Amino acid sequence: MLSTELFARLTAIWEEGEHHDAVTTERALKNLFITPDTGRFLYQLLRHANPQHVLEIGTSNGYSTLWLALALRDRSGRITSLDVLPAKQQQAARHLQDFALQHKVELHCQDAAAHLRAAADGSVDVVFLDADRSRYVDYWPDLCRILRRGGLIVVDNVLSHAAECADFIRLVLATEGYLAETYQIGKGQFVIVKD
Numbered sequence: 001m002l003s004t005e006l007f008a009r010l011t012a013i014w015e016e017g018e019h020h021d022a023v024t025t026e027r028a029l030k031n032l033f034i035t036p037d038t039g040r041f042l043y044q045l046l047r048h049a050n051p052q053h054v055l056e057i058g059t060s061n062g063y064s065t066l067w068l069a070l071a072l073r074d075r076s077g078r079i080t081s082l083d084v085l086p087a088k089q090q091q092a093a094r095h096l097q098d099f100a101l102q103h104k105v106e107l108h109c110q111d112a113a114a115h116l117r118a119a120a121d122g123s124v125d126v127v128f129l130d131a132d133r134s135r136y137v138d139y140w141p142d143l144c145r146i147l148r149r150g151g152l153i154v155v156d157n158v159l160s161h162a163a164e165c166a167d168f169i170r171l172v173l174a175t176e177g178y179l180a181e182t183y184q185i186g187k188g189q190f191v192i193v194k195d
């Protein structure tokens with residue numbers, strides 16, 4: 001169960017992150033966290049799906065990673081989380097340690113395309129995609145290949161950055177064997193199931 005204390009600690013990290021973003025001009029230095037309702041949505045999905053392997057693309061400072069890891073804290077499932085910026089992942093590692101969740105997450109400072117290319121077929125149960133939207137179309141063949149049947153992909157920002165996500169959404173909707181829907185949660189979640 002998520003205690004009031006855990007909620008309060010997550011809220012404090014989110015509020016500090018939002019304040020940081022409000023006073024930071026350089027985009028690469030911003031946290032760009034998911035919203036708290038998106039965190040609760042991801043938590044619900046993972047508690048229900050009980051995945052063995054979750055792949056997060058876009059760790060940033062680990063706010064979303066904390067939600068994913070909390071959902072699996074008393075389960076056998078594990079998370080791999082990717083980001084290209086080491087400083088952000090170092091902060092994520094500190095957050096995970098503060099929550100005693102470091103054993104649930106492997107942080108890889110690696111470009112998503114390289115990781116996806118090397119990942120085994122059907123090796124991932126859930127993907128949370130929250131990184132470089134212009135490259136999602138290129139990721140799609142590998143995402144299809146590595147996702148197990150019945151697996152889920154959740155894509156953030158499809159309403160906040162609709163134009164940037166349009167080609168990817170069109171591509172997914174045109175791919176046979178996948179059912180996808182957009183939900184008005186946070187910045188817009190596009191949920192894809194491999195049917």
Ligand SMILES: C[S@@+](CC[C@H](N)C(=O)[O-])C[C@H]1O[C@@H](n2cnc3c(N)ncnc32)[C@H](O)[C@@H]1O
Nearest residue numbers: 032033034058060063064083084111112131132
């Ligand atoms: C929107 S932020 C992620 C926010 C995080 N999911 C959260 O809510 O706490 C996007 C992150 O993706 C990372 N990123 C951008 N391009 C990437 C790539 N090609 N591979 C892996 N990570 C990438 C950025 O460095 C940035 O930290």
